[in-house]
Amino acid sequence: MKLYLKTLCCLGMAAMIVGCGNKKAKEAEAAAKEQARLDSLQQVEFQKKMRDAEAMMTLLPEEPVFDIVTNLGTMKVKLYSKTPKHRDNFEKLALTGYYNGLLFHRVIDGFMIQGGDPYTRDASLADKYGQGGPDYTIPAEFIPEYTHKKGALAAARRGDAANPMKESSGSQFYLVQDEAACSSLNGDYTVYGETIEGLDVIDKIAKVETNNRDLPINPVQIIEIKLDPVSRPVAPTTPAE
Numbered sequence: 001m002k003l004y005l006k007t008l009c010c011l012g013m014a015a016m017i018v019g020c021g022n023k024k025a026k027e028a029e030a031a032a033k034e035q036a037r038l039d040s041l042q043q044v045e046f047q048k049k050m051r052d053a054e055a056m057m058t059l060l061p062e063e064p065v066f067d068i069v070t071n072l073g074t075m076k077v078k079l080y081s082k083t084p085k086h087r088d089n090f091e092k093l094a095l096t097g098y099y100n101g102l103l104f105h106r107v108i109d110g111f112m113i114q115g116g117d118p119y120t121r122d123a124s125l126a127d128k129y130g131q132g133g134p135d136y137t138i139p140a141e142f143i144p145e146y147t148h149k150k151g152a153l154a155a156a157r158r159g160d161a162a163n164p165m166k167e168s169s170g171s172q173f174y175l176v177q178d179e180a181a182c183s184s185l186n187g188d189y190t191v192y193g194e195t196i197e198g199l200d201v202i203d204k205i206a207k208v209e210t211n212n213r214d215l216p217i218n219p220v221q222i223i224e225i226k227l228d229p230v231s232r233p234v235a236p237t238t239p240a241e
Contacts, residue, residue, distance in 0.1 A: 053095035066091075068198075077175075087192055103222065112181075138167060140165065140167060143191070
């Protein structure tokens with residue numbers, strides 16, 4: 001009898017274990033399906049944003065103005081027409097919301113302020129700040145007349161040893177605070193725009209307290225980069241009858 005009861009107990013426990021295992025497997029399968037559904041929706045949304053951005057880009061002036069809105073103020077930047085690859089890339093990323101929520105992760109008073117790294121959305125990835133971006137680079141576009149003057153918008157990049165062609169990061173950029181300190185970068189880093197309003201905001205950001213890795217102690221966030229009203233396409237008007 002004892003052996004019989006023990007056998008029943010063992011069978012019961014085995015059934016429970018199998019039942020629990022089946023339940024967990026079903027839950028895992030359901031979770032995987034839900035994640036796949038969400039990923040699909042995100043991909044559809046992203047593709048729509050890309051289509052909308054590409055359509056908008058065809059209507060923009062050759063040198064559009066964008067507003068870099070931060071928690072410390074707004075800087076208006078004009079993109080240059082003679083650096084079309086960098087201009088178009090910045091337009092595309094800005095119009096799809098790529099930059100929204102990112103940080104200025106490298107700030108050096110008396111030099112420049114740098115942002116555009118998608119890793120900065122996640123504080124747990126702080127050790128990797130400065131290494132992120134889309135899965136592409138942009139060919140250098142060195143134009144002698146575009147120099148590292150104060151407020152210049154330029155593309156960050158990997159060093160010469162790993163990047164002999166001096167190709168630009170797909171998303172990271174910097175704004176010059178001090179022309180003299182950055183003059184040595186002329187001809188080595190692509191300058192593709194300039195600040196036309198908000199130089200004081202660059203100074204304000206440059207002077208925030210930073211840690212030993214030049215990361216602001218109190219985050220300096222890019223709330224959004226949006227098309228400035230001056231560059232928005234004008235809707236066609238219907239001729240009066």
